[in-house]
Amino acid sequence: MVPAGEAWASNGVSQAIAAFTGGARTLEAGLRLEVPEIADNGGAVPIRVVAEGARRIALFTDGNPYPRVAAFSFGPLVPPAATIRIRLAKSQNVIAVAEMADGTFRRTSRAVAVTVGGCA
Amino acid sequence: MNQGEGVMSQWKGNNGLSRRQVLATAVAASTALSAPAVLAQGRPRVVVVGGGAGGATAARYIARDSRGAVDVTLVEPTRAYYSCFFSNLYIGGFREYASIGHSYGALAANHGINVVHDWAVSVDRDKRTVGLAGGGSLSYDRLVLSPGIDFKEGSVAGWDLSQQNRMPHAYKAGSQTQLLKAQIEAMPEGGVYCMVAPPNPFRCPPGPYERISMVAHVLKQTNPTAKILIVDPKPKFSKQGLFEEGWQRHYAGMIERIGPDFGGDKVEVRPASMEVVIDGEVNKVDACNVIPAQQAGRIAALAGITNDAGWAPVVAHTMQSRADGNIHVLGDASQQGDMPKSGFSANSQAKVCAMAVRGALTDSKVYPARFSNTCWSLIATDDGVKVGASYEATDEKIAKTDGFISQTGESAEVRKATYEESLGWYSAISDDMFS
Amino acid sequence: MAKPRPRIRVPKSVEAGAPFKVRTRITHPMHTGLQRDRDGNIVPRQIVNRFRVRYNGEEALSVDLEPAVSADPYIEFEMAVPASGLLEFEWVDDDGSVYSLSRKVAVG
Amino acid sequence: MLALVPAGGAWSADAERGKALYAQCKRCHQVGDGAAHRIGPHLNDVFGRAAGSLEGFRYSPAMKAAGAGGLVWTAAALDGFLSEPRALVPRSRMSYAGMKEATDRADLLAWLRLSSGGGPDRPAAEPTATPEEYGLDPQLLTITGDPDYGAYLAGECTTCHRPDGGEEGIPAITGWPHDDFVIALQAYKRGKRVHPAMQLVARRLSDEEIAALAAHFRRAGDEP
Numbered sequence: 001m002v003p004a005g006e007a008w009a010s011n012g013v014s015q016a017i018a019a020f021t022g023g024a025r026t027l028e029a030g031l032r033l034e035v036p037e038i039a040d041n042g043g044a045v046p047i048r049v050v051a052e053g054a055r056r057i058a059l060f061t062d063g064n065p066y067p068r069v070a071a072f073s074f075g076p077l078v079p080p081a082a083t084i085r086i087r088l089a090k091s092q093n094v095i096a097v098a099e100m101a102d103g104t105f106r107r108t109s110r111a112v113a114v115t116v117g118g119c120a
Numbered sequence: 121m122n123q124g125e126g127v128m129s130q131w132k133g134n135n136g137l138s139r140r141q142v143l144a145t146a147v148a149a150s151t152a153l154s155a156p157a158v159l160a161q162g163r164p165r166v167v168v169v170g171g172g173a174g175g176a177t178a179a180r181y182i183a184r185d186s187r188g189a190v191d192v193t194l195v196e197p198t199r200a201y202y203s204c205f206f207s208n209l210y211i212g213g214f215r216e217y218a219s220i221g222h223s224y225g226a227l228a229a230n231h232g233i234n235v236v237h238d239w240a241v242s243v244d245r246d247k248r249t250v251g252l253a254g255g256g257s258l259s260y261d262r263l264v265l266s267p268g269i270d271f272k273e274g275s276v277a278g279w280d281l282s283q284q285n286r287m288p289h290a291y292k293a294g295s296q297t298q299l300l301k302a303q304i305e306a307m308p309e310g311g312v313y314c315m316v317a318p319p320n321p322f323r324c325p326p327g328p329y330e331r332i333s334m335v336a337h338v339l340k341q342t343n344p345t346a347k348i349l350i351v352d353p354k355p356k357f358s359k360q361g362l363f364e365e366g367w368q369r370h371y372a373g374m375i376e377r378i379g380p381d382f383g384g385d386k387v388e389v390r391p392a393s394m395e396v397v398i399d400g401e402v403n404k405v406d407a408c409n410v411i412p413a414q415q416a417g418r419i420a421a422l423a424g425i426t427n428d429a430g431w432a433p434v435v436a437h438t439m440q441s442r443a444d445g446n447i448h449v450l451g452d453a454s455q456q457g458d459m460p461k462s463g464f465s466a467n468s469q470a471k472v473c474a475m476a477v478r479g480a481l482t483d484s485k486v487y488p489a490r491f492s493n494t495c496w497s498l499i500a501t502d503d504g505v506k507v508g509a510s511y512e513a514t515d516e517k518i519a520k521t522d523g524f525i526s527q528t529g530e531s532a533e534v535r536k537a538t539y540e541e542s543l544g545w546y547s548a549i550s551d552d553m554f555s
Numbered sequence: 556m557a558k559p560r561p562r563i564r565v566p567k568s569v570e571a572g573a574p575f576k577v578r579t580r581i582t583h584p585m586h587t588g589l590q591r592d593r594d595g596n597i598v599p600r601q602i603v604n605r606f607r608v609r610y611n612g613e614e615a616l617s618v619d620l621e622p623a624v625s626a627d628p629y630i631e632f633e634m635a636v637p638a639s640g641l642l643e644f645e646w647v648d649d650d651g652s653v654y655s656l657s658r659k660v661a662v663g
Numbered sequence: 664m665l666a667l668v669p670a671g672g673a674w675s676a677d678a679e680r681g682k683a684l685y686a687q688c689k690r691c692h693q694v695g696d697g698a699a700h701r702i703g704p705h706l707n708d709v710f711g712r713a714a715g716s717l718e719g720f721r722y723s724p725a726m727k728a729a730g731a732g733g734l735v736w737t738a739a740a741l742d743g744f745l746s747e748p749r750a751l752v753p754r755s756r757m758s759y760a761g762m763k764e765a766t767d768r769a770d771l772l773a774w775l776r777l778s779s780g781g782g783p784d785r786p787a788a789e790p791t792a793t794p795e796e797y798g799l800d801p802q803l804l805t806i807t808g809d810p811d812y813g814a815y816l817a818g819e820c821t822t823c824h825r826p827d828g829g830e831e832g833i834p835a836i837t838g839w840p841h842d843d844f845v846i847a848l849q850a851y852k853r854g855k856r857v858h859p860a861m862q863l864v865a866r867r868l869s870d871e872e873i874a875a876l877a878a879h880f881r882r883a884g885d886e887p
Contacts, residue, residue, distance in 0.1 A: 041361030042528075043368075044625040061623060065589055069623040075615040078608070079574065082616075083631035087587075087623050181818070347557075368626060372584050373557025381578050381631070382564050399564065464822060471818035487815045490867070494823070494860055508860050510867050522866055524859035537832075541823075541860075544833030548825040 013060050013067035017097055017107075020058045020071070026097060026107035033096045035110045042114040044085040051098035051106060054080035063092025088114050163191040164481035167250050167260040169240040169419055171196030171224060173203075174266030174450030174466035174473075176553040181474035183231035189482045193234040193258055194227065195250065198294070201554075204324065205463040206546055207293035209498055211301045212334030220293065222554045230555065240267075243423035245444050262477045265425075265432070265441075266450040266466065267417025268292070269323050272430065275413035276316055277388035286391040287408040290331075291323065303407040304335055310345040311406030314396050316387055317352040318411045321431075323452045323461045325358035326507075328411055330497040333363065336371040337500055349405070350377040351398055353385035358460070359497060359507060365528045366499035416453035423447060431455035436513035437489050438476035439469050448473045457517025458509075465493045467549055472513075489513040496542035502532070504539030559583045559603070561656045563644055568661040574633045579606070581646045581654060587622035603628055605647040610660075611640040638662050676766075681774030684767055687759075691843075694778050695788035702791070702843050703757065709736050709779050714752070721838040721884040723827060725754035738776075742768050754827050758834030792846045797855040804842050806874040813879025816872055819864060826883065838884020844877035 017026070034048040049072075051057050057080060059069040064087065074080045080098070088094075095109040168179040171194055183192040201222045209215040227233040236258070242251035249257045271289065273280060279287060290300040304313060313335055317328045332350060339346040348371075357363075367375050378384040383399025389410055390396075396403045415421070415430025425432045425443040432449040433442040434456050441447040450473055451466030459465040472489040479486035494508035509523035526538065561581040569575045581603060588600025600622065608616040616632060628646075643657045685694075691702035698705035704720040715722040715730030722730075729752045734740060744751045745768050747761040762768050778786055794801045824836050836844070850856040851865035852873070868876070 040356070041364060043361065043364060044627075044629075064623050065587075066621065066623065068621045070621060071619045073617040075613065075617075077610055077613070077615045077636055078632055078634045081633065082618075083629075084618075085625040085629045087625050185814075368584065373582065376560065376582050376627075378562070381629075382562055382580065400567075467822050468819065471815075475815060485811065487812060490816075490819065492819050492822075492864065506860070508863055510863055522863055524863050526859075540832035542832070544825070545823045548821060548823050548833065551825055552821050 011062060011064065011067050013062045013095065016060055016067040017058075017095065020097055021099070021105045024105050026105040028108060029106060030100070031096055031098050031106040031108045033094065033108050033110045035094055035112050037111075038113045038115055039088060040115065042088045042090070045088050045112060045114070046083060046085050047094055048081070048083040049096045049098075050081040051096070051100075052080065053100050054098035054106070055101055056099040057082070058097050059084070059086070060095040060097070061086070061088065061092055062095065064089050069094075088112055090114055163189065164261045165191045165193070165259060166262050166264060166477055166481070167258045168192065168194045168264040168266065169196075169250065170266035170268060170417065170451075170453075171198075171201055171235075172266060172268055172451065172466065173205075173463035173549070173553060174452075174470045175264065176201070176224070176227065177467045177470035178264050178266065178448075178450060178474050178477075179233050180227055180231055180553065180555075181471055182477055183227075183233045185474065186478050186482055186484070188232060190478065191234070192231070193236060194224070195236045195238060195240045195252065195258070196224065197237060197239045197253075199223070199237055202293040202297070203463065203546075203550070204291070204293045204327070205549075207290070207297045208327065208331045208334045210297060211290075211304070211331060212337045212498065214334075214498065214501075217298060222550060224554070226555050240419050241422070243419065243447075245423065245446070248446060260446070261481060262446055262448065263423075264448045264450060264473060264477065265417075265420055265423065265453060266470070267419045267453050269414040269416065269452045269461075270418050272413040272415050275319075276410050278391065279316075279389050279410045279412060283389075283391040283410075286394075287389060287410045289411055290409060291318075291327075291411050291414075300407070300409055304338055305342070307339070307343055307346055307406045309343055310347075311343070312347045312349055312404065313339065313407045314349040314351065314403070314405040314409070316389065316396070316408070316410045316412075317350055317354065317357070317384075319353045319385075319413050321461060322411070322414045324495070325460050325462075326363075326495055326497045329357055329359065329363045330499075331409070332375060333366065333371075333497070333499045336367065336374055340371060340374065346374070348375045349396070349403065350375065351384045351387045351396060352377055352379050353387075355379055355381070358495075359505060359525070361528055362505045362526055363497075363499065366503060366505070370500040370503070414452075416449075420449060420453045425449065427455065429455070436516075436518040437472075439473040440476070448477065457511075457514075458520040459491060459493055459511055459518050460495065462493055462495055463549065464495065464545075465491070467552060468492050469518075491518055494545070496538065496545065498539060498542070502536040502539055504535055504542055505530075506538050506542070557582070559646070559648070559652075559654055561644065561646055561654050563656055563658060565642060565658050565660060567659075568663070569636065571637055571662045572635050574635045576631065576633055577608075577642075578629075578631045579608075579644060580627055580629045582627050583646075583648070585622065585624060585626045585628065589622070601649045603646045603648055605645075606630060607645045607647075608632075608634075609643045609645075610634070610636060615642075636660060636662060676769040676773035678770065678774040678777055680767075681770035681772065682778075684762070684771045685774060687762075688771075689789060690791055691757075693788045693791060694775065695786045698788035700840070702839050705788075706775065706779050707785075708781065709741070710738065710776060712736050714740075723754060723756040723835075723838075725752055725827070726756070729755075738772055741772055741775075745771065756827065756835040756837065792843060792850075794846055794849075797846065797850040797853070799846065799849050799853070799855075803849055803870055803873075804845055806845075806870055808871065808874030808876065808878035810875065810878035810882050812872070813875035813877070813882075816868075816876050817879050817883075820876070820880075823860075836880050839877070839880055841874075841877045841881050844880055845873055848873045848876070 032050040039045040058071040060067045091113045093109045098106045168175045179194040203220045224235045239253035241253045249259045251257045288296045288300045290296040386399045388397040420432045425441045434454045439448045450469045452461040468491045491511040496506045505526035507525040510521050511518045564578040586598045586601045590598045606618040639662045646654045694706040700720045704717050713730045714734040715726040745762045748757045848865045851861045
């Protein structure tokens with residue numbers, strides 16, 4: 001559950017998450033988010049999310065102009081995991097929220113430091 | 121030295137000098153009065169193979185700083201040197217072809233360097249001689265090899281050197297660069313330019329991507345519906361963030377890069393039908409620039425000083441070959457550690473090598489090795505970026521100690537100043553090699 | 556804007572029920588609606604807002620994309636199929652355009 | 664010559680504005696009572712003087728040749744030189760791209776004429792870069808460098824800095840006075856002057872190495 005009055009959600013990320021969960025409680029478990037600790041290129045940061053048993057997964061960020069990034073909906077042939085490249089305007093947190101098959105929600109977040117670089 | 125007399129007779133005058141040495145020394149005596157006229161007899165001899173950023177700089181610094189005490193011969197097949205650095209700017213229309221060409225005349229005239237225009241085709245490490253394609257041989261006390269790169273055969277399926285006129289590499293500057301530029305200009309409206317990029321390690325890490333920028337710059341003006349396809353076996357490349365930002369800003373929608381995630385590492389070219397097959401998918405192209413995998417210039421392998429990867433491992437402190445202390449290897453051909461293969465790096469390594477060679481042969485002072493590199497790349501008109509680093513010698517390798525890189529989102533003024541700075545650098549390094 | 560070009564990579568043949576990797580990308584600038592052009596004018600938002608995958612007509616994956624997805628959107632996932640079939644991909648642009656590609660997958 | 668005077672410039676030139684513009688020149692040139700040669704020659708009594716003719720300053724060969732060829736610093740010549748130094752004297756070591764606006768040049772020259780001439784109106788010369796300007800310890804200027812070591816270290820500099828300063832984009836450093844050289848490099852080393860490549864180079868130079876480079880480049884200015 002998002003603590004009331006939490007200040008870090010300056011771009012409305014808590015409201016955006018609440019819109020995805022319908023305000024339901026989110027557990028910090030059962031969800032894996034793989035991000036680079038330092039991103040060479042903030043224009044294309046690879047993010048991998050894995051949530052066994054999930055029906056839907058949504059990705060958010062707390063430092064971009066808009067909090068929503070992408071929402072995945074998985075059919076039976078596709079295990080609930082995906083990789084996507086996203087934009088990060090600056091160093092910030094990436095947050096993944098999953099809706100499980102039983103209707104509960106899981107959540108995790110990871111910080112990414114954004115620099116520029118990648119040269120010989 | 122123990123040369124076969126028959127071999128040497130066509131090269132040596134009666135005092136042990138070759139005819140060309142006699143000529144060069146005569147020129148030197150008339151123009152470079154500051155160089156003391158040390159008798160050639162008994163002077164230690166240095167042979168430098170390869171007249172690029174490594175070899176020309178090393179020859180010049182050894183000859184200049186020893187003030188005639190070391191006999192320096194530079195072996196280079198071409199009479200005019202066209203620099204790989206800035207050859208992309210010629211493709212982009214920012215430089216005249218003639219402006220990247222340099223002659224070796226001043227090295228002979230100003231420093232008494234004996235410039236031999238021939239191919240070095242063998243090295244006898246026991247006798248300490250270098251064989252030349254023209255039939256002669258040169259003896260040395262120290263040999264400096266700076267032969268640049270050669271291509272690994274079979275690294276791109278369907279391509280070998282016999283196809284280089286249909287699908288140029290343009291990765292050794294000269295007529296190949298002119299050919300590629302002509303092919304880009306001859307592309308049909310809306311045609312496809314394809315680059316097959318090389319795997320690591322290779323000469324000039326940002327080079328292929330600066331070239332893409334220059335090709336896009338030309339096509340945007342003359343053929344704006346044309347497309348650029350990069351087939352790349354590498355997941356990442358040098359200055360990637362800066363290039364991709366620049367491509368988005370200047371050439372949006374024109375450039376597509378196919379990395380290994382989409383089969384960029386599984387490529388076959390068909391020069392006859394101008395097709396590029398990417399992971400089984402056939403693409404018709406109109407111009408195709410194949411930059412194959414690379415290794416040290418052949419003479420390094422012929423000298424027997426290269427490793428399984430095809431590069432010549434060196435001792436960082438002196439640039440001496442790990443296989444033979446009488447041989448130094450510079451620039452692209454060397455495997456030294458953290459420095460990128462670049463003209464700037466080769467020039468920097470050449471100065472360390474020159475000092476070490478001079479110290480060994482003339483008992484002059486030797487200071488601790490230090491290296492540096494900066495690579496400028498041009499993305500579009502007045503939009504230059506750069507990356508640079510400092511390095512030191514450790515017992516294992518040349519190790520990076522510090523560095524900087526241009527930032528995305530820099531102002532137009534900063535980018536323009538960076539480009540102008542690169543012009544100043546080109547002028548200075550040209551002088552540092554050839555004046 | 557240059558016409559977007561979709562690209563996918565899937566194995567030509569797979570084992571029944573064994574997961575295989577699917578990589579997808581479409582060239583597209585993904586204009587966020589927050590960027591300015593050289594003259595200082597806002598570039599209107601235009602993104603690929605939805606990506607869908609079907610296997611033999613059955614919905615396998617659907618993704619809603621926002622402007623925070625990179626230019627040239629790249630999405631990678633795994634799937635496992637019981638029998639040979641047709642894999643269809645569809646990208647929907649803000650301007651209503653739909654770009655599609657398909658691949659046959661052979662099992663066995 | 665009249666044609667070179669910008670319209671309205673001769674009478675309305677604003678010497679006060681010119682003084683502000685002179686801030687660009689001040690890093691290299693001194694003018695006024697007590698002015699001395701620094702990176703560039705002092706500018707006292709410059710009007711009417713032959714180019715490259717002052718005792719004790721290490722001019723580039725190009726500037727000496729221009730003077731020998733008859734170049735005299737008239738107002739018109741100075742105006743032309745300031746607009747694009749290397750158009751008038753190619754390979755001058757003066758690393759200044761040029762002052763584009765004719766009115767700027769007229770204002771600058773108006774102030775220079777007041778300050779450069781003799782007599783009671785000549786102001787006291789202001790110093791060029793000082794250690795204090797960058798918060799540097801003045802003791803750094805007292806270190807004696809080994810010019811031979813400097814010659815080796817200079818290999819790193821000459822990849823980018825031409826000995827004769829012939830190109831735009833990267834300034835000439837040959838012949839710089841010891842103190843100016845040390846102050847500039849120490850300021851880069853400590854991040855007080857901003858340029859990523861120069862900061863990178865200077866960061867790894869010890870105080871002794873900076874002094875050695877200063878000694879070398881001072882000496883190099885005397886070589887033909």
